[in-house]
Amino acid sequence: MTCDEQNLNTVLDKLEKFADHLILRLQDSCKKTSWQKITQGAKDFVPVITSLAAVIVTVAIGYSTYVFNDRQAALSQADLKRSQADLKRSWLADFTESEVSKRKLGSLKLAAYGVDALPAIKEALSIPDQHINEGGVLAARMIYENQPENRAPLLTSMTTYFGENNATLRRNVMEFYFEVNQELDPSELKAFYQLLTKRLGAKSSNCKNEDAAFALIATQFVARTSFDESSQWLLDIATNCPRDKNYDSSRTQAVKDLQIRLQQKPPSKMIRDEMINSLQALAGSGSEEFNHAVDSAIAAIKQMQVP
DSSP: OHHHHHHHHHHHHHHHHHHHHHHHHHHHHHHHHHHHHHHHHHHHHHHHHHHHHHHHHHHHHHHHHHHHHHHHHHHHHHHHHHHHHHHHHHHHHTOOSSHHHHHHHHHHHHHHTTTGGGGHHHHHSSOHHHHHHHHHHHHHHHHHHGGGHHHHHHHHHHHHHHHHOOOOHHHHOOOOOOOOTGSSSSHHHHHHHHHHHHHGGGGGGGGGOOOOOHHHHHHHHHHOOTTTTTHHHHHHHHHOOOOTTTTTTHHHHHHHHHHHHHHHSSSOHHHHHHHHHHHHHHTSSHHHHHHHHHHHHHHHTTTTTOO
C-alpha cells in the first residue's frame, strides 16, 4: 500500500469513528428532558465541533498530500524522460566520434551510470553501426570489471538481450561475453556457455540460423573455454555451419582451435581416431584455407602418442 492510500484510509477511519460517536450522542440526547438536552447540548457542542474540525483538517492534509505526491510523481517521470533523452544525445554523440579516444571516453561516461546505463547500452548494442556497438560493448565491460555490485544485474540483462529476436543485439552480447570470457567466474561462464550451445542446437545444427559474424565470435568464445565438451562443439561448428564463403572463416577457425586444444590436452586414441574420421569427411568442403586447416589438424592428431 502506498503512502497516499494509507493517508486516505486514515481519513476514512476517522470519519467513520466520528459518525459513530455523533450517533451515540444523538441517541443519548433523545432520553433527556428539554432542559437537560439544552445544557447537555451546550456541553457536547464544543467537543463535537472540535472533532469535526480535526477531521476536516485531516481530510485537507490528506488530500493535499495526495495531490502533492501525484504532482511529484508526474514531475519525476518528466525529469526521467528528459534525463534519458539527454543521456542518449550524449552517448550517441560520443560513440560516433571519429577519434577512438573520444569514443572510449564516451563509454567511460556511460558506464559511470551503473545499472541506470543498461537501457542505453542495450540500444547501443542494437544499432547496426560498428562504432556505436563497440562503445556499448566497452561500457558494459567497464561496468563488469569495475563495479562488482552491478555484475549480477548486468549479466541478467545481457542474457535477456541474448534471447531477443534482434541479430545485431545478440551478436554484440556475444562480443561482450567473448571479451570478458577470461574474467567470468565459473558459474557465470557455465551459464552463458549453456545458453549459447542451446541456441546453436544439438551438434550446432542451428548455426545456419545465425549470421556469419555471430558464428565466428561464438567459435572464438567456445575455443576459449576449458569444458571437456568444447572440442566436440568446435568439430560440430566446422561440420554443420553452412558450407559457403560467408561461414568459411568460422569453420576454419573452429578446425584451427580444435587442433590447438587437442595438442594441449590429447584425448584417448579412440577419441583421436573418431576426430580423424570426422575431419577426413570435411576434406575439400571449404576454401583453400579451410582445407589446409583440416589437413594440418589430421596430421597433428596422427602424431600424438598418448595411449
